[in-house]
Amino acid sequence: MLMYASPSLSMLQGSKQFKHAILKNLLLGLRKGGVASRDMSFHERKNAIRHAADAALATARGVAPCWSRSLTAELSHGRHLRHAKSRPSECKSRSKMVCKNKILRRSLRPRPKSKATAKAARVVVARTMVRRRARALREIVPGGRGMDECTLLGETLDYAVSLKAQVDAMQLLCYC
Amino acid sequence: MRHTSQPPPPQELPTAGGEIQALIPASAAGPSSSSSSAGGGGGSGSFTALLGLPTSQAMELLLPRVAPPAPTFPSDPDLVDRAARFSPFSSPSPSSASPTPPPPPAPLAAAAKRKAEPGDRASKGKAAKKGKPAAGDEDEKPAYVHVRARRGQATDSHSLAERARREKINARMELLKELVPGCSKVSGTALVLDEIINHVQSLQRQVEYLSMRLAAVNPRVDFGGLDNFLTTECGRIAGLNCKNGIDLEQVTWPEMGVHGARHLMQLQQQFWHGDLVHPHQMASQWEKRGDGHPPVFSNSSSSLFGYDLTSSGAQQPPTTKLKTEL
Numbered sequence: 001m002l003m004y005a006s007p008s009l010s011m012l013q014g015s016k017q018f019k020h021a022i023l024k025n026l027l028l029g030l031r032k033g034g035v036a037s038r039d040m041s042f043h044e045r046k047n048a049i050r051h052a053a054d055a056a057l058a059t060a061r062g063v064a065p066c067w068s069r070s071l072t073a074e075l076s077h078g079r080h081l082r083h084a085k086s087r088p089s090e091c092k093s094r095s096k097m098v099c100k101n102k103i104l105r106r107s108l109r110p111r112p113k114s115k116a117t118a119k120a121a122r123v124v125v126a127r128t129m130v131r132r133r134a135r136a137l138r139e140i141v142p143g144g145r146g147m148d149e150c151t152l153l154g155e156t157l158d159y160a161v162s163l164k165a166q167v168d169a170m171q172l173l174c175y176c
Numbered sequence: 177m178r179h180t181s182q183p184p185p186p187q188e189l190p191t192a193g194g195e196i197q198a199l200i201p202a203s204a205a206g207p208s209s210s211s212s213s214a215g216g217g218g219g220s221g222s223f224t225a226l227l228g229l230p231t232s233q234a235m236e237l238l239l240p241r242v243a244p245p246a247p248t249f250p251s252d253p254d255l256v257d258r259a260a261r262f263s264p265f266s267s268p269s270p271s272s273a274s275p276t277p278p279p280p281p282a283p284l285a286a287a288a289k290r291k292a293e294p295g296d297r298a299s300k301g302k303a304a305k306k307g308k309p310a311a312g313d314e315d316e317k318p319a320y321v322h323v324r325a326r327r328g329q330a331t332d333s334h335s336l337a338e339r340a341r342r343e344k345i346n347a348r349m350e351l352l353k354e355l356v357p358g359c360s361k362v363s364g365t366a367l368v369l370d371e372i373i374n375h376v377q378s379l380q381r382q383v384e385y386l387s388m389r390l391a392a393v394n395p396r397v398d399f400g401g402l403d404n405f406l407t408t409e410c411g412r413i414a415g416l417n418c419k420n421g422i423d424l425e426q427v428t429w430p431e432m433g434v435h436g437a438r439h440l441m442q443l444q445q446q447f448w449h450g451d452l453v454h455p456h457q458m459a460s461q462w463e464k465r466g467d468g469h470p471p472v473f474s475n476s477s478s479s480l481f482g483y484d485l486t487s488s489g490a491q492q493p494p495t496t497k498l499k500t501e502l
Contacts, residue, residue: 042391045391045394046390049387130369141376149345154348160356164379170386174386
């Protein structure tokens with residue numbers, strides 16, 4: 001069970017620190033990555049910047065959360081194989097989920113016989129829906145494959161906060 | 177903070193609602209009972225989940241036993257802090273681990289009055305049967321799992337463990353609902369998870385978009401020059417000279433406004449030492465600056481950043497070339 005200790009302000013005070021760390025790592029990574037050189041296409045440059053941003057985020061977050069370690073591993077592995085990580089994969093998974101939901105709906109619509117079976121059907125459907133969304137979440141959060149639902153939710157929380165910080169840091173850099 | 181334009185919302189949203197409408201509201205069935213079990217917690221006391229205890233006589237529950245290994249709790253301090261930050265209830269939750277202040281300890285005499293829990297109720301889960309109250313007060317032992325059971329709920333070890341797990345999951349769902357905007361009015365696990373997924377996806381898309389913007393800006397931007405600029409401003413203050421051979425040159429930075437420059441200067445003053453930072457290590461790294469002994473994180477991450485490490489000399493020509501364009 002989560003321990004609701006007295007609310008320490010380390011995260012609140014640390015969020016600015018965290019953003020600054022991301023920004024600094026990003027600048028370092030961009031400089032080292034040779035992004036400023038001329039001989040890159042637009043796509044290559046964009047991918048390089050995104051990789052640098054993700055690496056900066058993962059480094060600034062540290063090795064405590066699981067997603068951070070998985071992200072680092074993904075980035076180094078992907079870079080090793082020269083394989084650009086593609087985000088549009090999530091669209092396919094969500095559309096598959098939608099199709100399966102339609103089939104599920106159609107299969108369950110006719111004739112709930114009695115109250116008991118209807119209730120059981122409701123429960124089953126709810127559980128299935130939640131499972132599907134948990135699967136989609138696993139594919140979104142890095143390293144979500146080997147996690148049970150409970151840690152998945154915790155990692156999602158951490159990941160969402162960190163992503164927000166990353167977006168803020170990049171906006172700072174982009175729009176300053 | 178400016179908001180970037182979002183791509184059109186995914187088409188799955190209306191179908192998710194339709195999915196719900198076509199069925200009997202399924203979301204009411206599952207999580208509501210579990211939330212009712214977790215959220216109430218008030219009157220009845222708490223008792224410890226002693227895994228492996230065969231029957232659940234009330235007195236047996238109260239007797240101190242050798243603690244079984246507690247289930248894995250998140251020991252991540254950041255998550256705990258975030259939990260504390262995002263949680264609406266900063267006071268201890270109804271079901272909590274040992275460090276929280278214990279409920280008012282009922283005397284053992286009162287416990288003795290409680291009738292034995294019929295352990296034959298093997299039904300795991302949420303069946304609320306009429307029966308003896310299952311709750312018992314217990315003096316806190318640090319290694320036990322503390323789960324609050326409502327009146328008439330099963331107390332065998334499996335259902336206790338399940339209830340503990342469910343309460344963990346519900347607590348995290350609460351935190352996530354606090355985090356994601358507009359999620360607190362949504363009820364039901366599936367819809368909340370939908371919102372969470374959409375939120376995380378939108379954040380990831382924002383990162384893509386911003387990296388595209390930076391790539392578009394980049395041919396005019398000189399990140400090496402940026403470092404030079406910052407180093408110039410702060411090099412005197414920090415007295416650093418270990419920048420992989422960056423010369424301290426005066427660079428005018430037309431892109432940056434005053435605020436951005438000040439931001440980055442503060443950043444530089446605090447953190448710059450030519451190595452990657454981790455927020456928790458900044459103090460130590462500041463001291464170790466001259467050592468040449470980077471901690472583990474920097475090692476692993478510096479290898480990550482070794483895309484194509486141009487020599488220091490090679491960095492100069494593009495720097496000067498691009499500076500003339502500014």
